Amino acid sequence: MNLHFRTLGEGRPFVILHGLFGTSDNWQTLGRRFSETHKVYLADMRNHGRTEHSAAFDYQLMADDIKEFVESENLQDPIIMGHSMGGKAAMQFALQNPELLSELIVVDIAPKSYPPHHDEIIAGLKAIDLASLKSRNEADEQLKAYVPEADTRLFLLKNLYRKEDNTFAWRANLQAVEENIDKLTNNIQLASSFPKPTLFIRGGRSRYIKPEDTATIKEYFPAARIETIEEAGHWVHAEAPEKFYDIVMNFLKQVLDTSIR
Template sequence: MKLHYRDLGQGTPFVILHGLFGLSDNWQTLAKYWSQNYHVYLVDLRNHGRSPHSTDFNYDLMVEDLAEFLTEHQLENPVIMGHSMGGKVAMNFALKHPEKLSKLIVADIAPRPYPVHHQDIIDGLNAIDISTMTSRTEAEAALAPYIPEAETRLFLLKNLYRREDNSFGWRMNLATIEKNIEEVGRETTSDTPFTKPTLFIKGEKSRYIQDKDMPSIQRLFPQAKLETVANAGHWVHAEAPEKFYQLVVDFIK
């Protein structure tokens, strides 16, 4: 699958993968700073952003999409970073294609399986009738009973766009994501570890990476180190951008 992307800067290739319901735009602010020293690629994963929609959606396919992307753009030994679902893609990619990257960064996700926990978001998005909607304000009002946090609503509604006829559409393939939502939490496994430098970054307030996850992290990624960002939650890169930026730069160096 030919993935949509944005790229900035020059130098060592640095590929960034967004999380579930996200898109490449989410990373533009930090990418502008990293692009001063690296060639940053912001990729839309399948069924997200401006990348193609498909009825198929799982980590095996997203790993092969990424392999195809690196080949297409002749990216040798990039640093690959992913947040949440994108972190799962990055982990799976590193374990399957260790020769295709130099370093791995995983933001606030562990290899373990996660139960489905996005039903409120899916219900809220389905409550938005984009066929009759005339403004983003209407969409936010429909979403609010399901998602009380204004920042989360803003994040989700970045997926809305105006078609040429001025009607609204979704960038993401909501139907396929909902149908395959159990795939998002699938455990990351491998008989062979990824032995290159790896950085896990977690938000202090997040429960996505816990002490119980360290044995599996160290087994699959024996060179991994974990950094915790104080006073940040799951959206660690958005809640503490300066600290997150510096951790990534120090690690890549």
């Protein structure tokens, strides 16, 4: 599948992959920072953003999409970074294609299965009456009964857009998400290992990466280091962008310094 993407800056290729219900737009601010030293590729994952929709939706397909993207753009030794769903897809891609990337950065997700926990979000988004919807504020009010957290609603409603006939529609393929949610919360295919430099960044207030996950991370990503931003939750990059940026850039600098020696 051809992923929709935009580029920023020049330099070493740095591919950024968003999470479930996200879009490449979520990474524009940090993308601009990273583009000061790298050529940044902000991609929309399958069934998200401006990438086409498909009924088929799992981590193998997303890993294949990443491979197709890297090869079609002729990216040489790119850095691949993914958040949540994008992080799992990036892990699977790296495990299966270690020769196609130089470093892997995984944001607040572990290589394991998670219990389904998106039921209220999916129900809330589906409950919004797009046919009669007049404004984003009206959508926010309708969603509030299902998702009480204002920042989460703001994030989710970035998927809402106006079509040419001035009616609203979703960027995300809600039907495909709902029908495949078990595949999206299941583990990736763990085979062999990825020996190259890897960084896991977790939020201290998030429950996605727990201390007991370290052994599994090290088993499949033996060169991994794990950094924690204590004040952040699952959306680490949005909640603590300066610390996030510094951790990523320090990691890349240390990798470069080590390779020069």
